[in-house]
Amino acid sequence: MTRQIIAVFKKDLLSEIRTRYAINSLVMFVVITISVILFSVGNESVPADLTGGLFWVVVFFTAMSGLSRVFVTEEERGTTLTLRLLAKPAVIYLGKLLFNNVLIFSMNIVIAILYSAFFDTFVIESKEIFIIAFILGNLGIASASTVLAAIIAKASSKGTLYPVLSFPILLPLILTLINLSKSCISGTSFEESQVSLLILFCYNVMMIAASLLLFDFIWKD
Amino acid sequence: MIWKVFLYFxxxxxxxxxxxFPIVENPIHWNEYPYIPALGENAKIxxxxxxxxxLASIAFLMSAYFGIKYLKNKTLVDDIKSYTAAQLGLVFCVLATITGAVWANYTWGKPWSWDPRQTSIFALMLIYGAYFALRSAIEDSEKKAxxxxxxxxxxxxxxxxxxxxxxxxxxxxHPGSAGDPSPIGFKMNPNMKIEFFLSLTAFSILFYWLWSIGxxxxxxxxxxxxxL
Structure with a gap:
């Protein structure tokens, strides 16, 4: 099973490296979003706790622009049926989830680097808590958006509907992340942020469990 | 017919x-409600x-329940039941938001302040909105379901x-939250509680009637x- 999951992941990675479709558009999207924020801010310095919130805005919209590709390309190229013959639904889901995780992690590391280069006030007091929140947040965004990408690939208006469907599902995650980033920027202890980190962890577990249960129905229609 | 007349009355x-019914400091009669500090007349909402x-949350629960039933049995009737529950749920969700905003306008000073309860009902409305957007984007009725x-x-x-x-x-x-020192239940006197549960029953019957007609x-x- 692990070998099959890795095979699905490798297939996606290889086709991504050959076409570079998602990577190119994602990088451009990051640059555009950050520059729009920079233009609207102008010469004023952004308050520190606001940068924590804006960071997740950039992450959310970047994720929305690229993460639906994994399933939409299969539908567009007509390779869904072949894939359905070759592997079990759970294997496909986990392979795609792995690929989306790699995509969002590399993207968000780029965002974090660019972001801290452009915003002087984006200085984090409690770095290690922010890193844990960052990892859990990325995992959560990837797990929720993978199953929604599978739904969206079957619907006819693929582009516009994806953020509409994802936002309410990601809202508890994003709210927790924004609050957590604010307290990380002003400095917090592990005991204080324990509950928020647990919420992020629970969100991941629940989302992946629900996706694994429901993915069969989406994939086999 | 008799049920409709009964429900109306x-x-x-x-x-x-x-x-x-009036709100008084020391309720003695059967038709008087107690005065609740910080809420006053606003408590009637x-x-x-x-x-x-x-009902907005019950409708959501019903929609999910008939969703599970549909995935199990694949009968389109269950999908129709789920869809009708979601439609009514959106109506009640909007009603709850409006009544809440009117109350907040008099109690908190402004209709909307992103209180956690307001955020949650906003998210519920977004979920309903996304659900209908998804349904309208799919042609095939089985795929849609x-x-x-x-x-x-x-x-x-x-x-x-x-x-x-x-x-x-x-x-x-919001009254009844973790920060509230004494839960709302202890501040209501028996006739206020009776009226509250009667109202809950009346609206639930109304919902069931609308849902079955729908x-x-x-x-x-x-x-x-x-x-079919």
Whole structure:
């Protein structure tokens, strides 16, 4: 099973490296979003706790622009049926989830680097808590958006509907992340942020469990 | 027919009792409500706001329940039931938001302040909106049924976060929240409680009636189109 999951992941990675479709558009999207924020801010310095919130805005919209590709390309190229013959639904889901995780992690590391280069006030007091929140947040965004990408690939208006469907599902995650980033920027202890980190962890577990249960129905229609 | 007349008078009585009965400092008579500090006359909204909010969440639960049933049995009737529940749920969700905003305008000073409860009802409205957007984007009725059932179940996973976790984390000013020193139940006297539960029952019956009419008419429509 692990070998099959890795095979699905490798297939996606290889086709991504050959076409570079998602990577190119994602990088451009990051640059555009950050520059729009920079233009609207102008010469004023952004308050520190606001940068924590804006960071997740950039992450959310970047994720929305690229993460639906994994399933939409299969539908567009007509390779869904072949894939359905070759592997079990759970294997496909986990392979795609792995690929989306790699995509969002590399993207968000780029965002974090660019972001801290452009915003002087984006200085984090409690770095290690922010890193844990960052990892859990990325995992959560990837797990929720993978199953929604599978739904969206079957619907006819693929582009516009994806953020509409994802936002309410990601809202508890994003709210927790924004609050957590604010307290990380002003400095917090592990005991204080324990509950928020647990919420992020629970969100991941629940989302992946629900996706694994429901993915069969989406994939086999 | 007799049920409709009964429901009409039931809701009429509940509304009159909810609006007209006075709030006094020391209630003695059967038709007087107690004065609750910081709420005063605004407390009467509980007879209309809580039932609508309750039905908005019950409708969501029903929509998810019939979604599961559809995925299990693949009968389109279950999908129609789920869809009708979601339609009514959106109506009650809007009603709960409006009654809540009116109450907040007089109690908190402004209609909207992103209190955790307001954030959760906003998210519920977004979920309903996304559900209908998804349904309208798919042509094939079986595909529509499967995908919208799956979506409502995934959305259902996030409900505990909005209902139990986030309002407990961030301090809410909504009565009955974690920050509230004494839960609202202890401040209501027996006749206020009776009126509250009567109102809840009346609105629930109204919801059930609307829901059964809604789904039966949709079934007839589908039969007319020879889809069922």
């Amino acid at each position: 039931f809701i009429l009585a509940v509304s009159i009792m909810g609006i007209a 509980i007879f209309f706001h809580v039932p609508t909010a309750w 499967v995908l919208s059932a799956v979506y409502s179940l995934i959305a259902f996973v996030t409900v505990p976060f909005f209902v139990f976790i986030i309002p407990k984390m961030v301090n809410s000013l 789904y039966r008419s949709l079934i007839l429509k589908e039969k007319n189109n020879n889809l």
